[in-house]
Amino acid sequence: MKTFICQVCKHIAFDEAPVDCPVCGSAIENFEKDDDALKIPADYDNLTDTDKQHLPVVNLSRKCSITYGSKCTDVLIKVGELEHVMQSEHLIEFIDLYINKKYFSRLAFTSNNIRPAALLHLSADTGTLSAIAYCNNHGSWRTKIKLDA
Numbered sequence: 001m002k003t004f005i006c007q008v009c010k011h012i013a014f015d016e017a018p019v020d021c022p023v024c025g026s027a028i029e030n031f032e033k034d035d036d037a038l039k040i041p042a043d044y045d046n047l048t049d050t051d052k053q054h055l056p057v058v059n060l061s062r063k064c065s066i067t068y069g070s071k072c073t074d075v076l077i078k079v080g081e082l083e084h085v086m087q088s089e090h091l092i093e094f095i096d097l098y099i100n101k102k103y104f105s106r107l108a109f110t111s112n113n114i115r116p117a118a119l120l121h122l123s124a125d126t127g128t129l130s131a132i133a134y135c136n137n138h139g140s141w142r143t144k145i146k147l148d149a
Helices: 049-054
Strands: 003-006 012-014 031-033 056-061 073-079 092-099 102-108 117-122 128-135 139-146
Touching: 056 128, 056 139, 073 092, 073 128, 092 117
Parallel strands: none
Antiparallel strands: 003 012, 003 031, 056 073, 073 117, 092 102, 092 128, 128 139
């Protein structure tokens, strides 16, 4: 899979580099091709502790718990089956979210009094949701889940 990384904000683009980074606005010249940018375990049935601390865990619910409307999917995302440290020298900086490889949101975290998790309310109910967590020491880790499964 072709992946391109923004050297300013670490955003990952799929298939081709964008003219302007959708996160930080940097020009296409700031993107570098890196087809090994995403950490994906070889065996999901035998995850290492490092895998378990970095892979986003995604849970879907077909209800709107805090918003109005009949068409909503609640998405709970947390980084790690095992808790990841959140210290300035080692932390999850952000989770980027995509539907069908198209970026739509970044959830940014600091090392102060926060855990890398969020609840979102999507109006989309089909396609593939990708959550990419970025650790400042161990890089980008991706989990994909079908919304219409």
